[in-house]
Every structure is written in structure tokens, then in C-alpha cells.
Amino acid sequence: MDMNKRIDEMREEIIASTQELVKIRSLEGEPKPGMPFGEDVDKALQCALKMSEKLGFKTVNVDGYAGYAEIGEGEEYVASLGHLDLVPEGDGWIHPPYAAEIHDGKMYGRGTSDDKGPVVACLYALKAIEEANLPMSKRIRVIFGTNEETGGLDIPYYLEKEKAPVLAFTPDADFPIINGEKGITIFELAQNFAVAGNGEIVIESIVGGNAPNMVPDYCEAILTCEKAAEVKSALEAFAKEKSYEMSAEIEGNKVTIKSIGVSGHGSTPELGKNAIMQLITFLATLELGNDDVSNYVKFFAEKVGMEVDGKSFGVYLEDEPSGKLSFNLGQINVTKERGLTVLNLRYPVTKTLDDMMTPLCKTLEGTGIMMENLKHQEPLYFETTHPLVQKLAKAYSEQMGEEAKFVSIGGGTYAKEMPNTVAFGPTFIGQPSTVHQPNEYIDVEELIKLAKIYAYALYELAK
Ligand SMILES: [Zn+2]
Helix, strand or coil: CCHHHHHHHCHHHHHHHHHHHHCCCCCCCCCECCECCCHHHHHHHHHHHHHHHHCCCEEEEEECCEEEEEECCCCCEEEEEEECCCCCCCCCCCCCCCCCCEECCEEECCCHHHHHHHHHHHHHHHHHHHHHCCCCCCEEEEEEECCCCCCCCHHHHHHHHCCCCCEEEECCEECCEEEEECEEEEEEEEEECCCCCCCCEEEEEEEECCCCCEECCEEEEEEEECCHHHHHHHHHHHHHHHCCEEEEEEECCEEEEEEECECEECCCHHHCECHHHHHHHHHCCCCCCCCHHHHHHHHHHHHCCCCCCCCCCCCCCEECCCEECEEEEEEEEECCCEEEEEEEEEECCCCCHHHHHHHHHHHHCCCCCEEEEEEEECCEECCCCCHHHHHHHHHHHHHHCCCCCEEEECCCCHHHCCCCEEEECEECCCCCCCCCCCCCEEEHHHHHHHHHHHHHHHHHHHC
16 A cells, blocks of 8 residues: 555645645734634634544543544554744735745745644644555554644643554654754843942843744844943944944934844844844953942853853753754843843753753852743753664655655654654755745745655654
């Protein structure tokens, strides 16, 4: 039995089912009874369950938190785990974001590749496996998550009600096999200032950044000083020398400095340009006073600067599977009373939180700056010899005709929530990812290819 042939025959159904789901604007909304993430997310879940029933699968709705389609017999099950919720569409679309229109072989819409297309590919993979009548020792489940983007409350609830899969993948990152995801921390570095500005140049405020896990693309500071014109010309010289986009406006003895950077994801700060740190680095070149506000700024200029790997902060770590620690200062809010920065550090997969926190706390010693509100996700790492990643690699190399490489990423997929799970696709090597961006699309040929890879992968896991 050739599962690929069967998937080719179901091509139009795969396309139509993806379009049906993409047309639902499944953003998290107000909770209602049985709909913990609102009506729109529930609509997508109901749609996926109905689709599964039509395909002849057993279905279960896990109280609106998740759902699944299942085939086979056996005590244990293997699974794919994708999500039906979305991030907002934002602006800048050339085709409507919820029409699932196909242009030049690409289906456009929010959720086409993240993650509705891949979820549908898994459903039709399940159909091809069922019809192939192959011997399997485990059940196979296609699980629909509904809160991946905004809170992650779906999988903990699912695990209260259901056993975990023995082997699983999430089609929600990149190919080939993501066997490592870095440990993620988000925390604040805060200080209440006792001694306010007393030098010739007084920092009134610094504000910048939108989220800890984004490279900030804008930051603004307000200073008061007698020699405003000198500050402005120093800034212009500094910006020119460093090729930063920065400007200053003078109003009496007040100078407003604007810094523009390049946004990017917090897991890859080296691909962005940090607007906050451009500004901090400049401020530290001025003759600041010996007050708390100035010292707070000088601390960050010295210990962070434009670095994205934490070397000067003393937290640099590196390993072979996942590379360097990533260091992103994502937000700042400084007034004359208090300084607050929010950081997102991701440490290598074979290291521990202590490896990073011990030197971090040492650097803070005696500065008056406190670490607060730490959020932490452990790293994830499967050795390349682990059966889970070996089986996925086998399916991948058979279908793609090339060796499956193992890669580590900055982290944050369902694989950290669900036991025995790694991320596997759906973005093919060398293809641009449009995830969370305007004009998100899925290439229709790739959608069909996904169904084939996932069919062989799920079967390999269930053998
Ligand atoms: Zn996703």
C-alpha cells in the first residue's frame, strides 16, 4: 500500500479542509461555559472535530481545552500535536487574511502555516495510515491544541484528563528534527532610586520596547541640561560613527532623544538592532552625575552594551548542540524614582538555570539592582540516538531523499509542554518563514508533502 498515492488522491480535500479552518478567525476571546478561550477558538475546535468525524475517526473534545482524532488499538498511543489558535493578523496583507485565497500555488491567510495547514496534513496522514491497514502496536492520535499562542493553558489541562503520548511530535517549527530547545528565562532588573539626578545632565525618563521576547525597535529618553546643544551634537556624531538611526530635539533645556532599531525575535537578538541599548550606550558617553539613575544607566552600558551573548554580564554559556546563550534586553522604563528593564535570556540545552543565575547574581551584587519576577522554562534535549528522533529522522530522510539533521532552537514550542515530544516541521529547509507576519502562507505543494512526511512519521512511531 502506497500512502503517498492515497494522499495525492486526497489533494483537493486537503486544500479544502485547510481553507475551511483558515476562514475561522480563531483568536482568544472572553471565556464562556465549555469555551475556555472564547467562541472563535471553539469554532475552530468544533470544525476540526467535525472534519475528523467525517473522515471516520473516533473524536474527543477535552472540555474545549483541546480535542483529538484517533485510530487503532493498544494500551499506548503516539501523537501529533498542533494548534488551532492564532496570533492577530496585523496590517500589511496583500490578500485578505481570512479568505484562504490561493495565488501562484500559495494559500494565504493567518494560520495557513502556523498551524492549521500542518494540523490538516496530520489528519489526512492519519486517513492514509488507516486505509493502508498496516500493522501497528499503538494507537495514533492527532491532537488539537487551542491555547498555544496566548497562554499555554491547554496542554496542562489535557494532561490532567489524558495520559501523555509515548512518542509525539509537534508540527509547529522547522524541519528536519528539533531535538533541542534552549532554557528560557524572562525576568526584571529593578531598582528604586534613592538619589535622583544631581549632575549637570539629568535623566528624566527612558522608555522603550514592546515585549521581553522582542528585540526593541524604538526607545526614547528625555534629559534636562544647560548645554542641550552640546548633547545634540554629541548624539549626532555618535549616531553617525556607529551607523545608528538616532536623533535629538531640543526644547529649552530639555532634550528628547529618539533611537530606532530593527525588531526581531528575542531568541535571535543577533538578527535585530536593539534600540534601547543604542540609547543607553550613548547616554553613558555623556558626563552623567553620580546619582542612582545615572549609575543604573552606566551599569547596563558596561554590562550589556550591544552584546547579545551575555559575555560582559558574566553569564556567557555555550554548548555543542545549541550554541551560545542568547541575551535580549527587551523593555525599559526609567523614571527619576525607579528603573526597570525586562530581559529574555535563553541558555544552552545541556546547561542548567544555576549555571546562568549564579554568575548573574554575582554581577548584581552591591549595585542595588534586584532581579524580580523570574519566569523559567527548562531546556529540552533528546540525544540524537533517542528512538523518538531516530524514527522521525527515518521518515524524513525516506520522504525527502536527504539525511535528516538535528538542530536546536531558541525554544518555546509545545514540545516543552507535552512529554516525549519534539518539534518536526513544517517549515522546509531554506524556505522563508512567514509565521506571525503579514502575508503568512503555505505553499500548496508543501502542504501535500507535509501530509506524506507526517503519514510515514506517525506510522513509524506507531509500528
Ligand atoms: Zn505555532
